[in-house]
Amino acid sequence: MTLVAIDLGTTNSLIAVFTEKGSELIPNAMGEFLTPSAVGLNNANEIVVGVEAKNRLVTHPEKTHARFKRFMGTNKDFKLGRKTYRAEELSAMVLRSLKSDAERHLGTKVQRAIISVPAYFNDVQRKATYAAGEMAGLKVERLINEPTAAALAYGLNSKDDENTFIVIDLGGGTFDVSILEIFEGIMEVRSSAGDAFLGGEDFTDAIVKDFGEQIGSDFEALSPSARANLRDLADRAKKGLSEKDAVKIKFNTKSKTYELDLSRDRFEEISKDLIKKLRLPIQRAISDAGLRAENIDRVVMVGGATRMDIVRQHITRLLKLFPEHRLDPDHVIALGAAVQAGLVDRHEALEDVVMTDVCPFTLGTEVAIELPNGQHEGGHFQPVIERNTVIPVSRVVTNGTIRKGQREVTLQIFQGESAWVRDNVPLGTLNVKLSPKKDEFEYFDIRFTYDVSGILEVLVTVHSSQKTERLILEGNPGALSKAEIDKRFKELEKLKVHPKDKAENSAVMSRLERAYENQLGDIRQVIQRRIAEFSAVLETQKETDIALMRDELMKWVESIENMDIF
Template identity: 60%
Template sequence: MSAEDTIIGIDLGTTNSLVSVFTEDGPVLIKNALGSFMTPSAVGYSEDGTLLIGQAAKDRLVTHPKLTTARFKRYMGTNHEAMLGKKKYRAEELSALILRSLKDDAEAHLGHAVTRAIISVPAYFNDVQRKATKAAAEMAGLKVERLINEPTAAALAYGLQNRDAETTFLVVDLGGGTFDVSILEMFSGVMEVRASSGDAFLGGEDFTDTMMAHLAEKADLTLDKLAAEETSRLRAVVDTLKHRLTEGHEASANFVLKGKDVPLTISRTTFDEITEPLTKRIRLPIQRAISDAGLKAENIDRILLVGGATRMDCVRGLITRLFKRFPEHDINPDHVVALGAGVQAGLASRHEALDDMVMTDVAPFTLGYETSTEISPNVFEHGHFSPLIERNTVVPVSRSHVTYPLQKGQTEILFRIYQGEAPFVKDNVKIGSLSVSIPRNTKDYEAVDVRFTYDASGILEVLTKVISTGKETRLVIEGNPGTLSQAEIDARLKALEGLKIHPRDQQENTAFMARLSALYESLLGGEREMVREIIREFEGALHSQDARIIADCRQRLEEPVTRLENKDVF
């Protein structure tokens, strides 16, 4: 395959992001400069104004919360801005920096430039959020060949193992910030999505937030009164406890506040009780997906767990109880979406190893337009939602309606396009509008055919045709709330290009120093002095500017640093 044909697969996650490529041996994950497959979705500034991306930024979330940010994926497609120092960033710009870092890693691995990508998104991302993801990719210098729903990508990774089987998958994808569930069927080399559902504001981070509020209350801590750095350190401790509960029935740690130890302890039983409202929110999308697919629970052959948050016992227990059998997690839940995106990249580039593989998808939301209902002669109730493409319709798809003006003699019809499931448009998401001119006709109602065409990348085309004249009007959806225009994308791309970003080949050293700083902040007494000496030793190696000396020093210090990090004192 030529360099021009290479398409990479990217899992742009709330907590971590990964990149892959399809090879003769199947999808392969690509390591970053630190030798890890997972790049934390975090961005920050160092003291000298250099931008840090990934692990180096994540390690400074605790010590420099005002100069670092994470979890910005949830704000994609909104006007929300994160403040880093004195500069504001939209979620698209921050995501673009993560994507650029992944692009650099792929180019270092492949040995040539990469400009094309498949990017995974939550199945329940709406039109605005999908457009924001594409804008982020464009700022990162990537052309999006296709956006693939995360559960679909996961099923691709699993389905590739036995593409001739006839299997029905249920994919439960609970990541850091979003929850998706999809039902897919595999038969004769065809992977067909039957139904998708989910919750774009439910993820592992919500479980951490709930647990932090509970432990703070038990310890008589008022979260609103804690400084940003203290809140960040507390959250790091709570996140560690949450992870430990996946291995034991109880977890404990000490949180150091103003020089005093604050003991924190929680049992798995208590954790399950306080997060029960969250686990209840997992049930409804699963039930809706099964219903939309026209199936029953016993028709599901395989249940796949995807996303790091599915490691929680409360989630696995819920799925086991619902289906009365254990779900599968043979592939690392953190890796499976990126691997599936790599498979889709192979399909998009028509890799010879995938010639007999076909992929179909569905519309995650119902698409329609606003209509009015006559409740009495010449009295109309406005704001009704008229569906044209129902959710979970196989895409690409094209559907049409014939509609009429409210009154004779009317010269214009305004089509307001919405996405959602509610009967009234006020409860759905407006994604565009189109004004259609019609002949002035006082004898009859002019008929207008409106056609929606929706493709696998989430692109919607609206085409109207005035029946009497044959005049057609196409809709180019613009001006969605929170969506960047092309001019804004170009301007922000130019600004990002001028940023001083830390060189990829120095990321190991930057990340290690950030770890040392975070460790120093969290310890007291003699252990803090130990870290001070380690910092001095590593700084001495850095001043030598000899890559071999620096690498040897870093390797030698790894063991004592890791030992101190694993203590229950922060």
């Protein structure tokens, strides 16, 4: 049974396996390692995933979704046609697509997976990721923190060294910083911090905003599809800046053509506030680890957004150390997760690497504190497991009832760093029935166990009766029950998914359609004619003809797309 490793990203997802030769990425039907985390409905009302869906984000924004990872574990609904889905279900569709890519590539059934999550994900979000895996028909063996995976991808080769690393992961939508120490073949996570709402997409948004100013008052009136197109151009302009000092963009709408430009200096100016946000999580991770920046030996950059020069320069300024990027920053997490898959399977080549991780946030309960006047003040947070404690960990606190003869106690579980529970994230509630003697206080042990996958279990044992209660998350809006997951799994099974072998064809077709939308005048008619030709060839169902034309069109449409950026 093959164990695959999946990097379920905000913008792109990857799948990899561990073989005798080490980590190996698996290409999708399009022959690419990166599958965009986008899901949509095509014109035949079939579900499409990946590049196809991403292209349709421009042409059919109302029938396509991307960037849903931010909403894992929330009740936000995403509409696709007549049905609505949760972020878990959309993620499950991406996972399902990756799974079938792997099955085709490996020639075996794939049923077990390791999925990477941001270190910052809380319990609800982690459970949501598990649920997404299950809905895709995968048994999720373990979740791995993304920075840990990144360090594994880099760290394995230097297991004889003693090193302290900082892993800086600026992905599409999240920013994570972790400090790791390697010694004697042990990889230890010392601390992790981050910003769940900072990523490469925010830089793209800044460019879109700048373009909006250049466009002027017409910007507000742009249709959703024109906006999505502008965003796509902004993203390509951002990438263009790594080679050139300035780029010019041609942006076509139905009525007008705009010439927009972006220089390196301008980009630096508009992203100043975003760049400033990089400091705090780095500083916090270092101080949590009880270190100073000068104790750090290596800086590892992960995530596509670390390709930006301004990001690298700023990191160098902060740490006085040049970051390394031997591996492709987009591939690092998947490669590292595959190393972890090898570890879980106790693959021979990895026998001597052990790793420990930390719990990235403080977990505790609400307590009342007795004031000097004898009254009780509720709402205080009592930490049970402190942030950046090495996991697995199991800790016990003993609390008592406020009143004598109290018959019930309601225990609320929170995650966060504030002294007041109202500022922390509620995880769940546990009602414990007590049967005390009259006029006696009752005491009970609260045991928190946080396992290697970042799943929290709470056990409460009442002293007098020695009865134990286990926490089942209830009243938690973000968490799905087992029955619900099964139900959704069955519903997803029934969904009509666009067949894989046709994916390549429709990818080319949707790119042509997008080009048609973006262009004006004569070139449009040419594109339209080519679309008609391609449809005709597809009708014939002659595989060789189709493949020939597809390859030719792919190159052609690429040249058209590049006409917009110069």
